[in-house]
Amino acid sequence: MEKIIEKHYKLYPESEIKDWFKLLYQSEFGNAHMPNDYKYNLLKLTEEICSKKSSKSDIEDIGNGYMRVHLGWLAKSGFSYERFVRIMMLSKEMSQGSTDGFWQKVSVLEKSVMKLSMPILMDEFYRFEKQYYEAGCPLLNHSEIYRNSYSPSYRVICSDYANKMDLWVIVEKLVNHAIKNRTTVNVAIDGMSTSGKSSLANMFSKIFDCNIVHMDDFFLKKHQRTYERFMQPGGNIDFERFSREVVQNLKTDSGFIYYAYDCHTGLMNEMKISPKSLNIIEGSYSMHPFFGNIYDVRIFMETDKKTQMQRVLDRNGEEMLDRFKNEWIPLENTYFKNFKIKENCDFIFRT
Numbered sequence: 042m043e044k045i046i047e048k049h050y051k052l053y054p055e056s057e058i059k060d061w062f063k064l065l066y067q068s069e070f071g072n073a074h075m076p077n078d079y080k081y082n083l084l085k086l087t088e089e090i091c092s093k094k095s096s097k098s099d100i101e102d103i104g105n106g107y108m109r110v111h112l113g114w115l116a117k118s119g120f121s122y123e124r125f126v127r128i129m130m131l132s133k134e135m136s137q138g139s140t141d142g143f144w145q146k147v148s149v150l151e152k153s154v155m156k157l158s159m160p161i162l163m164d165e166f167y168r169f170e171k172q173y174y175e176a177g178c179p180l181l182n183h184s185e186i187y188r189n190s191y192s193p194s195y196r197v198i199c200s201d202y203a204n205k206m207d208l209w210v211i212v213e214k215l216v217n218h219a220i221k222n223r224t225t226v227n228v229a230i231d232g233m234s235t236s237g238k239s240s241l242a243n244m245f246s247k248i249f250d251c252n253i254v255h256m257d258d259f260f261l262k263k264h265q266r267t268y269e270r271f272m273q274p275g276g277n278i279d280f281e282r283f284s285r286e287v288v289q290n291l292k293t294d295s296g297f298i299y300y301a302y303d304c305h306t307g308l309m310n311e312m313k314i315s316p317k318s319l320n321i322i323e324g325s326y327s328m329h330p331f332f333g334n335i336y337d338v339r340i341f342m343e344t345d346k347k348t349q350m351q352r353v354l355d356r357n358g359e360e361m362l363d364r365f366k367n368e369w370i371p372l373e374n375t376y377f378k379n380f381k382i383k384e385n386c387d388f389i390f391r392t
Contacts, residue, residue: 256324
């Protein structure tokens, strides 16, 4: 939080105490205060953008997994206000701030005021702090000086959504074009184990009306797991069956059926895909060159090795950790390296 405060002091040196407390409040609670009324939120957003209150057009980190999206950016991006409000509502659902967390941030601010020699008297700081606490820590408006100096016009959303705004914009444009021309948009989410591929696919499903196909449904059956097969880069997946059941049907306008293989039971479960303009193919090996050039957008998810091992341990337990470390992760890495998967992606996200 100290670095966030320092950065905002350089950007907004005219900030008064209430502006700093507002920043800390947003950093801790995000947009939890926002009404649950979608239509109301859309109306207010549209009115504020149309008023051209501010031309500031960037996205700022405010710490703790939240960002301020300045409405000048939204207006220039062409991203639909309706879908952005949907993201606002999703961010509200994710708010998990606490009073203790807020006051810890206040302690950091207190030290920063002295360290950065901000033009704020400490007596004034403590007096405001006491009054704010006694008032029940309400949501604050920006000070008049701040409004006159910077014309603030923004919305706070979760970083998980905010740092992917360029992706949402591109996909939305592609989908709109596809709807108009009765075609489809195919997006691949490939990358390292535990890097957030499934989470990103879930985000897509909440923002867009889309199909999601998981590559985990196409792992090899027991009789297919031969030495020769595993020696092939990307051979850990039944790419022939995926091509036959999914790839060849992605352009259909009548939907299709594929079969998901359950590694635990050995059963094949029927999966029905409805005709939609957007298809998300999620999982390692989704960009295997055997499928050809079928994707409009390619996304690679990655994380550092230490974080990856900890996530595998947390998700799969000690017993499976060695298999991931010695078997499955090396197979993925061979596939990534041989086919230059990351290098050929449009977006790379590190989690």
